[in-house]
Amino acid sequence: MSDTPIGSEVLVVANARSGASLGRPDRVPDVQRRMPGATVHRLGEDETLDDVVTAAVADDSPPRVLAILGGDGSVSRAAHLARRHDLTLLVLPNGTFNHFARSAGIDDVDAGLDAYRAGHVRPVAVAEVSVDGGDPITVLNAVSLGAYPEFLAERERRTSLGKWWGGAVAAWREVHGAHPVDVVRGGKRARVWSVFAGVGRNDPDHIATMQRATLHDAVIDVRVHHARGSRLRAIASLAFGRNTVKVLRALRVMPPASDLERILDEDFELEVAAGSAPDIWVHDGELEEVGADGFRMRVRAVADGLRVYLPAADG
Incomplete structure (x- = not known):
């Protein structure tokens, strides 16, 4: 030995x-x-x-x-x-x-x-996100802009309350003050409540794909929530727990399918129009400030991009 x-x-x-x-x-x-x-x-x-x-x-x-x-x-x-x-x-x-x-x-x-x-070491897929051509940042779960970063910013201003109570207060404030974001992709312009770009294909019923569903799928699963409904629906769409989503659907506060768009791509680019919303975004729960009026974001899938120790049952 x-x-x-x-x-x-x-x-x-x-x-x-x-x-x-x-x-x-x-x-x-x-x-x-x-x-x-x-x-x-x-x-x-x-x-x-x-x-x-x-x-x-x-x-x-x-x-x-x-x-x-x-x-x-x-x-x-x-x-x-x-x-x-x-x-x-x-x-x-x-x-x-x-x-x-x-x-x-x-x-x-x-x-x-x-x-x-x-x-037991295995490679897993990751994503890389870059803003305005800057250095790429590794992403394990998801990137988001719009309502979710605004919600996190509100919650962080109330850290003394803890994440749960701070989140409740932030959600209440965002119901009354969330801003739609103007985005451009491929020459097409849209006004949206939020965009989530997750690593790997995820549950089609979820909008806020903050937790990935697979480790090895090298694709970006994008969920776009178009700003056709109320702020209440914009905030309700951020729910990520399966049971919570079921309850909100039963209460009819989740956005209808007609307000949602799903895009699967290995390399996803989007421009946030100047003046449409606070220039913040989030990756894996971490807020980032752009410091500019409008920005361009690129999220790229990387197959086998990281070696990780995993339980043997992963296969």
Whole structure:
């Protein structure tokens, strides 16, 4: 047997700021117990994940695996850095929603550690999004513009309430203040409430495809909600839980099929017209400000773009 401690090739970055639960236990001791050879770094208040990973790969003994203990935003950024530095990603979900982890069958930290111990690495499809020709950003789940980024911006202004109550207040405000967005694609102009561009084909009944349904489908599944109905329907369309969607449909507040458009493409481009809405967008739950009046967005599917430790049942 090898004398090398388990996890000696792994850099674990723990983001204590992920999630909003005050009762969430500290999982770092569990990670250290099961991977005693790993380098574990707790992300400080003034540190970024980029800084920590860049310093680690420049070391004399760089890691070959990047493990991230955090939520959706942290996992998404870690995926971007893993691709940049040719590392394998290990997801240790510790956020509120954990969208990518759930899609990958990694329900909790222990499931992620089990996948590492089993050594089951597989490539998964990702997307790359760029704005106005800038550097591409890795996307694991979805990109969105319109009502959803505005909702997130409202929620973040109420972080003291937590994600759930803050979300409720944000939804109420957006029902009264959501703005339609003017977009142009292929010379055709449309006024929309929202656009979601998700990685891989997803449930056709959902508009807000914030959690991917497949790991290996290298296509962008776009949902366009045309602004023909009320603001209430615009906000109701952001529901992503299966049961929630059923309830909203029963209450007849979800938009009708005639207001929705689905586009499947490997390379999707869209222009947001100047002056039509706040210049913000979101990827994997992370808000981005463009800082310009109007912008052009490109979302491109990348087959086998990221190596990830997955449960053996993934196949």
